[in-house]
Amino acid sequence: MIYEVSVGDRRLRVEVVADGRFFIDDAVVAAEMTEVRRGRQWSVRIAGRSHEVTLLTNEPLRLLVDGTETTAGALDERAASAARGAGAARGGRHELRAPMPGLLKTVHVAEGDVVESGAPLMTLEAMKMENELLAPARGRVVRLAVGPGAKVEGGEMLVVLEEAE
């Protein structure tokens, strides 16, 4: 199986063959790995060099490599080509998501409102700090997904804005 792997801003092609050998960018790698904690932490020896790799978070995939944090990703070839085929998001439409978990204190707009770029749309309270969500462009509020008083999770959809002339 061949994987397209990213570590930080580096891209590598990793091939795992059934006899247990690895190829990275077509060069064979003598690596010995033990899973220290199931699905979470590995000890990796490569030509005598000892590394400890811990999976910090899954989505996004973040690894701790010998005390250094890095983002990573691995897609098998099929998934990678599928991902390349997916089109870009529809232009002119903005989905605003909660940047962090918190309490939605105030909603400053209603569905159908046309707002200027930079206008406050909502006030989110997290850790006792109030944060205003601002309109990224002039546009019409086509959907309010949540109301005041709602407890929202990080990444939860809050507002959909369609750019207006």
Add this chain to the structure above:
Amino acid sequence: MRVIRACRELGIRAVAVYSDADRDALHVRLADEAYPIGPAAPRESYLAIGKLIEVARRAKCDAVHPGYGFLSENADFADAVRDAGLVFVGPPGDVQRSLGEKTHARRLARDAGVPVADGTAEPLRDLDHARREAERIGYPVMLKAAGGGGGKGLRAVASVAELDAAWRLASGEASGAFGNSAMFLEKLIERARHVEMQILADGHGGIVWLGERDCSIQRRHQKLVEESPAPSVDDRLRERLGDAAVRIARAAGYQNAGTVEFLVDARGAFSFLEVNTRLQVEHPVTELVTGLDLVALQLRIAAGEPLPFAQSDVRRSGAAIECRVTAEDAQHGFVPATGRIALLREPGGPGVRVDSGLFEGLAVTSDYDPLLMKVIAHGADRTEALARARRAVKETIVAGLSTSLAFHSHVLAEPDFVAGRYDTGYVATHWPPRSPVELDDSALTAAALTAVLASRTRSARRPVAASDGEWSRAGREDALR
């Protein structure tokens, strides 16, 4: 946790309280007795004075230590504890009240002959009043909650155009967090360092200062790294800050542990900021440098004992640096993160102290402050303390959610910080780093192989295509183990 530890050493029984969200918390398990005080929402538990007093009575407590958050600077709580016939471990309610009202504290400092930044002498009446005063003081200004603290309810305002929004947000935060939306203005001192002086005062007129901490490394006006001695403070300035802090404490009739905060500008001139009428999160830095147990001293002072040493007995040795590890995504503007601790490794070894309530399986929610643990390093000098801090942070693993650890790793090795050249603008100008940390080829390979395994593990939880099954088994069991 910190308070329980001191109690244990002094042979005092410790009674903990907890909200529904904290039933599993470490402080509950390590206390001698523990009592529930209501739901997760602080207003219905940790801020509910009546419930706390009731527990203290029922458990036949002698004294109440308010910790560092929640009610630790609430004068009504201190009064309620006293009125219930219990000892409050901290300054009396009226002292807290006079210092907690920031414009009053500023007047008190000025009258004690301590420099104070230009600002409003009284709380502002309204936005119009704020506009006029800001004009008089001159932008940039700081808009601050008169009853505030902990970095909440304050905004830097660069021009009149920003004042409206700053007023709305800061006063909203202030009324939510402190139940008091009164605001005041202060001249913003640019490129200032946040330097604070630790004091101890007994009930017999004895007041000592123990040394300063530089807490300039902040985001959203909340501290991330603290150290002592402050790189910008020489012996002479230290004496002057100590003397100023003691004068303010004397003028306020202060008792117990407290911190007097100052801003020190690029030329070494200082101005009084505020007094924190409690033990602070960063107190271990001072403990490591002085060898004192501040919580134990708090308890002894509260019991009516005089300070067991004089100013000339205070010895400071070496340097200490604290990293506050928070549940925040440091890569993306320090937004709060939540999750379950999946794997934890706390650092150890010479000169390293960890104050933490973490354990594997703990669910970190957005209910409370994002502080997870403190890693504090002490060395014979700043160079050794830094080396130990760097080493300790690299040893630390908190998996399962985003944390500030990558930020700490970066700062501890960053040339300006290492040289002691930093001020309160540091985080904005030095984070995130322009170039990501480079892994060498061997480490990169290890990471790449792990990424493949991790992606396999994840897809294994989803329906697996038939053709994947063979490899999955072969790969996991033969090749990869």
